[in-house]
Amino acid sequence: MSANSQQLESQKVKVQLLLAGGHQYTVYFNSDDPTLHTLLTTIVARAYKQESADRCLFQIPINEGHSALCFPSENLVALVIEPPLWIQQTDNIQPVSNDFLNSNxxxxxxxxxxxxxxxxxxxxxxxxxxxxxxxxxxxxxxxxxxxxxxxxxxxxxxxxxxxxxxxxxxxxxxxxxxxxxxxxxxxxxxxxxxxxxxxxxxxxxxxxxxxxxxxxxxxxxxxxxxxxxxxxxxxxxxxxxxxxxxxxxxxxxxxxxxxxxxxxxxxxxxxxxxxxxxxxxxxxxxxxxxxxxxxx
Ligand SMILES: O=C(O)CCC(=O)C(=O)O
Ligand SMILES: [Fe+2]
The missing domain is CATH 2.60.120.620 (q2cbj1_9rhob like domain)
Structure with a gap:
């Protein structure tokens, strides 16, 4: 492909979730946490209009596990990740229509x-x-x-x-x-x-x-x-x-x-x-x- 990210070594990352409607929440993940992975792939897949942009329901524990933050993947607008995890476009990605799928x-x-x-x-x-x-x-x-x-x-x-x-x-x-x-x-x-x-x-x-x-x-x-x-x-x-x-x-x-x-x-x-x-x-x-x- 096409999209490049840093090698993930397990470390704590602070992630601010920016959601539709201007809502935002700060949560903490290990960098190899599958939920963080799904958050990242949701953003990547939507950016490149890939079929793998499966919709899903996120359910993320907050308040030290006393509450759950639930939202559908379509409501995820952006992620602020600290320290930064860059997912960068490197080559030949073009915006594509729904009936064409660029191979990665x-x-x-x-x-x-x-x-x-x-x-x-x-x-x-x-x-x-x-x-x-x-x-x-x-x-x-x-x-x-x-x-x-x-x-x-x-x-x-x-x-x-x-x-x-x-x-x-x-x-x-x-x-x-x-x-x-x-x-x-x-x-x-x-x-x-x-x-x-x-x-x-x-x-x-x-x-x-x-x-x-x-x-x-x-x-x-x-x-x-x-x-x-x-x-x-x-x-x-x-x-x-x-x-x-x-x-x-x-x-x-x-x-x-x-x-x-x-x-x-x-x-x-x-x-x-x-x-x-x-x-x-x-x-x-x-x-x-x-x-x-x-x-x-
Ligand atoms: O050798 C390659 O580049 C691909 C081999 C392949 O397609 C296969 O073994 O199924
Ligand atoms: Fe093959």
């Missing part, structure tokens, strides 16, 4: 330390023979070309723990309401010369329906020996009352040691990779997976 994503550089990254490259090269060809749920052979490693326990644990830690911040940056995570899945993928993944979403079948967010961690040997392999994330538009893929999209460069997060429901594709040497070691590697919410 975030990309974080330098995700693993240099040591972890080096270890990961060594591990992948040593495990080349355990990679198998990918398939899709539709079994269409021309839909996806890549190789995948399903078991890589040490690094799966490392990435899942790291993602878990940054999830509250990621949710805020994506302007989404927080949700309870039930599972974080991961697989390790390699794209070599001519490999691609055509347009798809990641939660369109009953067994994938609880996937909320997709993440993709990119890594490769330096100097980089492939080109292409960009990830395109499509915007959405309303057609016959349903959101469908729009023509416009965001282009994500598969930058070495960066991780991208986006909604699993977005249509996306991986453009063909050119890797002249065709050597496995020169591939576009990813650890990619999904953050699942608890089924309701």
């Amino acid at each position: 994503h975030i990309q974080i550089d330098n995700f693993f330390s240099t040591k972890e990254h080096e270890r990961l490259i060594k591990y992948v090269l040593a495990n080349k023979s355990n990679f198998v060809s990918t398939s899709t749920s539709t079994k269409d052979e021309n839909y996806r070309r890549s190789m995948v490693l399903y078991s890589f326990p040490d690094f799966a644990e490392l990435i899942v723990n790291k993602i878990q830690k940054i999830m509250p911040d990621v949710m805020i940056k994506l302007g989404m309401s927080s949700f309870t995570i039930s599972q974080i899945e991961s697989q390790l993928t390699s794209h070599n010369d001519g490999n691609y993944y055509k347009i798809h979403n990641d939660n369109g079948s009953p067994d994938t329906a609880t996937r909320e967010l997709t993440y993709v961690y990119y890594f490769n040997r330096e100097p980089k020996q492939f080109s292409g392999g960009e990830l395109l994330i499509y915007d959405s538009k309303v057609e016959n009352n349903f959101y469908v893929k729009a023509e416009s999209f965001k282009t994500i460069e598969p930058r070495n040691n960066s991780i991208v997060f986006f909604f699993s429901r977005y249509m996306h594709e991986v453009l063909p990779v050119k890797c002249p040497s065709k050597a496995f070691a020169d591939s576009r590697f990813t650890i990619n997976g999904w953050v699942r919410r608890e089924a309701s």
Whole structure:
């Protein structure tokens, strides 16, 4: 995306709630309090006219818990936060109409330390023979070309723990309401010369329906020996009352040691990779997976 906020470390913050009709109240939260998170996402989502601007009823304890301040989310006008928590617009957000939905994503550089990254490259090269060809749920052979490693326990644990830690911040940056995570899945993928993944979403079948967010961690040997392999994330538009893929999209460069997060429901594709040497070691590697919410 698009909206950026500071990393939230738990600390006390003073929040003045400015409500419709000129009312205002001062309350105190820990910075990782889910209610504060929902207050922030209400403001962000409304500013960017996102569908995630779910209406809700806030019920906030005041007077040391002796009273409750209740108000509908539509009545929240602004927040005065001390110390400041900035949620800033960084790029290409345009006001949009209700029948067009700009896709959001975030990309974080330098995700693993240099040591972890080096270890990961060594591990992948040593495990080349355990990679198998990918398939899709539709079994269409021309839909996806890549190789995948399903078991890589040490690094799966490392990435899942790291993602878990940054999830509250990621949710805020994506302007989404927080949700309870039930599972974080991961697989390790390699794209070599001519490999691609055509347009798809990641939660369109009953067994994938609880996937909320997709993440993709990119890594490769330096100097980089492939080109292409960009990830395109499509915007959405309303057609016959349903959101469908729009023509416009965001282009994500598969930058070495960066991780991208986006909604699993977005249509996306991986453009063909050119890797002249065709050597496995020169591939576009990813650890990619999904953050699942608890089924309701
Ligand atoms: O490799 C990428 O950039 C995206 C991969 C992807 O879309 C998937 O595995 O579902
Ligand atoms: Fe995908």
